[in-house]
Amino acid sequence: MSTAISSAAANTIVVEEFGDKFERPKTKEFIAAMRRWGLDPKEKSMFFMTEVEENVEKSSRNIGTLRMLTPRSLNLFDVLNSEKLVFTQAAVNYLNEIYGYDHEDEDEDEENEEGEEEDEEGSVEDEVSEVAE
Numbered sequence: 001m002s003t004a005i006s007s008a009a010a011n012t013i014v015v016e017e018f019g020d021k022f023e024r025p026k027t028k029e030f031i032a033a034m035r036r037w038g039l040d041p042k043e044k045s046m047f048f049m050t051e052v053e054e055n056v057e058k059s060s061r062n063i064g065t066l067r068m069l070t071p072r073s074l075n076l077f078d079v080l081n082s083e084k085l086v087f088t089q090a091a092v093n094y095l096n097e098i099y100g101y102d103h104e105d106e107d108e109d110e111e112n113e114e115g116e117e118e119d120e121e122g123s124v125e126d127e128v129s130e131v132a133e
Helices: 002-007 027-036 054-060 076-081 089-099 103-132
Strands: 012-015 045-048 066-069 084-088
Touching: 002 076, 002 089, 027 054, 045 076, 054 066, 084 089
Parallel strands: 012 084, 045 066, 045 084
Antiparallel strands: none
């Protein structure tokens, strides 16, 4: 899944949380929002949100080229079949948590490796001094 999403990065946009922006279900308003984000409603789009508000779901369900997915419904076919991927920031955070690469762990690993190398160097010096005696 992470490879498919990474390969589609050029066709991916991250939008602000918009679930609370739809006071009532209106497909016309959803299409207008898509156009503001630079999306063509005629292109296959996959929206990935951590939670889909009822008005957003109802506003988008009449758009045949659009798939609205949550973590529970995320699937490889819809990712690969879409021309555009649209994520909310919360969805990006979720994907990073599940599939992402944690740079903080890498930094800790590098520090531990450096510390181990210093310890190993110290042990070699200790061994040399023991042999010399």
